[in-house]
Amino acid sequence: MARHWIATDFGDLDVLRLVENGAPAPGPGEVKIAVRAAGVNPADFKHIRSPRAPGAEEPPLPIGYEIAGVVTALGPAEDGEGSTRIGSGDVAVGDEVLAFRIKSGYATDVTVPARDVFAKPAGLPFPEAANLLLAGSTAAEMLHVTRVAEGDTILVHAASGAVGVSILQQARLLGARAIGTASRGGFEVVERFGGVPVEYGEGLAERVRDAAPDGVDAALDCVGTDEAVDVSLALVADRTRIVTIVAGQRAKAEGFQIIGGAMPDSKRFRDGIRSELIRMAGAGELVVPMARTYPLDQAVEALEYVRSGHPGGKVALIP
The missing domain is CATH 3.40.50.720 (NAD(P)-binding Rossmann-like Domain)
Incomplete structure (x- = not known):
């Protein structure tokens, strides 16, 4: 059963709800991914804490900026010609990938822009891959x-x-x-x-x-x-x-x-460095220490653990 977490309003963790709803079929330039792990970050609860600038996204808010998983469907190329390509090149259904910066990562499946999807190094486990790019x-x-x-x-x-x-x-x-x-x-x-x-x-x-x-x-x-x-x-x-x-x-x-991820210069730099960080992780030059994993339905507990300030490593949700 397809599910994802949303915030029904701005506020604390009590506004979070796990709802039944699958990701849509991918449109032009999009990829659908079965999520194997979703990174849990302080940015996730900061995102729902209070409204941002005028015109910013309104509730209900999807949660989760980074995931790792398996490609289940490809939309057509954005220009209508050829096949969809992800940020690191060609992709096929069944490929293992990671994605950042996305929305609604706390989910069983996501449909996201192909430009934000990258091939996952074979030796990098899903929980580590899902926690590489925001911090990195x-x-x-x-x-x-x-x-x-x-x-x-x-x-x-x-x-x-x-x-x-x-x-x-x-x-x-x-x-x-x-x-x-x-x-x-x-x-x-x-x-x-x-x-x-x-x-x-x-x-x-x-x-x-x-x-x-x-x-x-x-x-x-x-x-x-x-x-x-x-x-x-x-x-x-x-x-x-x-x-x-x-x-x-x-x-x-x-x-x-x-600096901050919402700032234009920061976003440009962080988007541009993603492939190099993935290369480094695949070569063993960049390690993602893990603290815990939680089932998807325990997202609130996972966020409380991260918010405690002493997780001792990264945290992932496993659908």
Whole structure:
């Protein structure tokens, strides 16, 4: 039975409902996918929390930005000639794929634009594939806008979280050294992915200076606390090399960078980097640590777990 989750209104998780409704047949330039795993992200509950800009999408709202699954149907090519091609090239019914940025990923099946669908590397399990691109593209953009390059030393706030872990791995591939803030319980994760852990809390700036005696070239904030912002400003002189994905008001007031998936420049960059991130994951260069999977009908429980702030890895729904 085909089902998907919707938010009946803006609000908290109590507005979510699992309803019976299958995805439509694919139209021109579209692909229908049987979902094998759906990524669960903080962005999912932020999406339903409150109305956005005037003219934005109104309830009922579909939930879920990224999935992995199997192609079950192809629409005609958009130009009416030839066959539909996905973002990574040719596709056939039965192919294993992943998709981002889409809508209604919390579902048994989805119909999505073919340009947002990519071949899944054979060795990448469905839950990991369904959690690769949102965190991975965010991390890649943070490194891009702060111009991180070989030989740099960077400070990553909340380095043991999903975006932080992807930053650590991508920074290592660039030849940069990463110092990552975390709780004591997160030190092992930071070290596993190539970072030097430092405990957040009083005295953080001094601990970072001890870990980076030659200075910090860039700061990447994934947590948005005043401590993270204050320490970044204290240690990085060039404010164009400080970026946050959370502390928008501080960024505007203090003159450093804020990025987000809804911003046109961010969307362009993140869409453009998808194929490279998939290549990296297929080559084993980019790992997606998993914490838990939940059945599709336990989406609310999965979101509550992610919202707790300490999942210790990514979470996926399995239809």
